Amino acid sequence: MRSHDVPRVRALPMFMNVSEETFARVTGAAHLQKFPANTQLLLEGDNVDFLYVLLDGQVELQGTWNDKETTLTILRPVSTFILAAVVLDANALMGARTIERCDILMISGHSIRQNMAEDPLFGIAVARELAGCYRGLVRTIKNQKLRSGVERLANYILTLRAKTGASDLIHLPHEKRVLAALLGMTPENLSRAFxxxxxxxxxxxxxxxxxxxxxxxxxxxxxxxLIDNHAPPAPDIRAEADAEIWAAERIRAGG
Amino acid sequence: MRSHDVPRVRALPMFMNVSEETFARVTGAAHLQKFPANTQLLLEGDNVDFLYVLLDGQVELQGTWNDKETTLTILRPVSTFILAAVVLDANALMGARTIERCDILMISGHSIRQNMAEDPLFGIAVARELAGCYRGLVRTIKNQKLRSGVERLANYILTLRAKTGASDLIHLPHEKRVLAALLGMTPENLSRAFxxxxxxxxxxxxxxxxxxxxxxxxxxxxxxxLIDNHAPPAPDIRAEADAEIWAAERIRAGG
DNA sequence: CGCGCGGCTTGATGTTTATCAAGCGACGCA
DNA sequence: TGCGTCGCTTGATAAACATCAAGCCGCGCG
Structure with missing residues (x-):
């Protein structure tokens, strides 16, 4: 790991309240890897040996069935993904693909599990991260099942506005076809929704x-x-007390 | 807690590999409560003070928005629910309502969090349970976004068949209107799907x-x-090694 | 420059799903 | 026994969404 990445990784809810020793042990054998755009990092069903930490770029988590594909979430730095599969030492239920060129830190799944057993604070941090991911998915399902396409787009825009400083001028962070997949509609219908x-x-x-x-x-x-998380993105350092509840919910990609 | 409930609770992935002492401490102040049918246990947004353990009956977890309601999951014994909210000490994102008369064990959320800090094995157990819940939701979303109503029903039937002993004679465990809500369709359309x-x-x-x-x-x-979990329900006691991976995924209601 | 490609939009059409309305049949209850 | 309620079904209609087809436009490249 590059030294300037350390504080960024430590700011993750998963590592925020963890001792120096545990952090060093967990990330000791981690290695940083660069991937070009449109690279499949993980296929559905693959065995998962590493926890992925996205440091730069964008990653899409997708699900497929019967030649159809859907986007479950799009990750931006700094996020972890497929933590759930790592904790259970199970195979991946989602595929992962880079949308842009990415820098990704890969942490040994075994060392995650081992350190959970040795440091209860780390176990708690992992549990909190997973709980936040779970709640993110609950929001996603409610959004999907209760709202129409136009309503999902309208809320996406409002959430984006809240997360990027409440300005009335907004720049979409993804291509529209990617956004359409994320919102659960076709590019044609996204166009009509706009x-x-x-x-x-x-x-x-x-x-x-x-x-x-x-x-x-x-x-x-x-x-x-209870559906839309308008909390602003976490700054690198903040007081523990506020951080705890919502920071863990910032990232929605437990795996 | 009634003495004959103890082994049933201990068989939960969350308590399976936990020491007697920790189990006793966690459940020490727990109390068993009976609820009639159609009772709202928890409204969306409510503060969550207890982990709920369903010992008898059926509970529906629902989400609402804009006067519409959807069913996220239906729980049968023995299941825990709203664990995620308990771990984060946050409010509930889902409502909970009894479908039948229920026996529910209520465990203090504070004692859950405290014992996670004191016993790393318990922290791991909680993390594993949450990871299983997370993966359950991933399956739900893929099911919902990738399949049509008829396809969801067909798979529901096949999953039910697998979970109840692979007989070709199947009894639906819920009213059809409840099943319709669970599958994300109207009762009318469920009827047509059949x-x-x-x-x-x-x-x-x-x-x-x-x-x-x-x-x-x-x-x-x-x-x-990767969508449908055809694993049979967990018997009360089983070898650790197999149990670990899938048992945690049996229950999909982290909260 | 001309060309092709890819992302986006627009229109026409078909499928899926929801809504509204009516009716059937089982059940509880007077 | 009669009657209302409720769950379920069926049909007609409308809304939401997907699909197919065509065309526009910006961009990279020969």
Whole structure:
């Protein structure tokens, strides 16, 4: 691991309250690897030997069945993924693919499990991370089952707005076809959904959005803290007390 | 807790490999409570003070938004629920309601968290349980996003068949309206889906099914171990080695 | 420059699913 | 025994969503 990555990894909820010794032991044999864009890191069903920590780039976690594919989540730095499979020493239920060129830290799954047994604080940290991932998925399912495509898009925009500083000028972090897969619709329907949102004051120019009538958009989207996590991204260092509850929910990719 | 409940609770993945002392400390202040049918145990957003252990009856975990409601999972004994909220000491993202009269053991959330810090084996057990719950939700999302209503029903039937001893005579464990909500469709469409499955050899008489042409049904359903968990329910006692991986995935209700 | 490619949009059409309405049959209860 | 309720089914209709096809536009490249 490069030395300037250490504080970024330590800021993860999974390592935040962990002793220097345990951290050193867990990451001792870790190695940093670079992957080009559009590289399949992991196929569904693969045996999982490493915990992945995304340090740079974007990774998509997907599920497939019967020649169809869906995007479960898109990860941005700094995030861990497939922790659940590592904890259970099981195979992956999701595939993982790079969307951009990525820097990924790979931590031995065995050393994760071993250190959970030796340091209860680390076990707690892992459990908290997993609990946060679980809750992320609960939100995802509610979003998917209870809302229509247009409503999901409207809420996606509002969440993005909240996470990027509440400005009314927003830049989409993904290609639209990727966003469509994430929202559970076809690119064609995403296009039509954006057209529908024009009536609610959303102007779209390429990947740039402008929210002109926030009230109208909110009235359509009806954002709900029990579905949409509008918490801002975690800064590298913060007081423990606040961090605990929501920081663990920032990342939704337990694996 | 009644003495005959102890081995049933101990058989949960969460307590299976935990010492007598820790088990006693965790469950020391637990109390058993009976609830009538159709009782709301927990509203979405409620603060969660207890880990719930369902010993008898059925509990539905639901999500609501904008006057719509969906069923996330239906629990049968012996299952824990809202563990994730307990671990994070956070509020509930799902509501919980009894479907039948229930016996529920309520374990102090504080004692869960405290014992995780004191006994690393317990911390691991909690993490494993959460990891299994997480993977259950991953399966749910893939099922929901990748399959049509008829396909979900066909796979539900095949999974039920596998879990209840591979007999071709199956009894539905829930009312059809409850099943419809679980499968993410309306009761009307469930009815039509059953009608569709008649062509694939599924005969329905009330809550009793008969599978006449298993091959045809499987060809339609295309069950997949990465979505459908056909593992049989856990017996009370079993060898550790096999138990570990799948037992934790039996229950899908981390909270 | 001209060309092809890929991402995006738009329109036409078909499938899936929800909604509304009506009716059937089992059950509890007076 | 009669009657209302409730779960379930069926049909008609509408909304949501996917699919197929065509075309636009920006961009890299020969």
């Amino acid at each position: 057209a529908t949102l024009q009536a609610y004051g959303v102007d779209v120019i390429g990947a740039d959005l402008r929210i002109c009538k926030l009230r109208d958009l909110e009235r359509l989207a009806k954002p709900d803290p | 009608a569709t499955l008649q062509a694939y050899g599924v005969d329905v008489i009330g809550a009793d099914l008969r599978i006449c042409k298993l091959r045809d049904l499987e060809r339609l359903a295309k069950p997949d171990p």
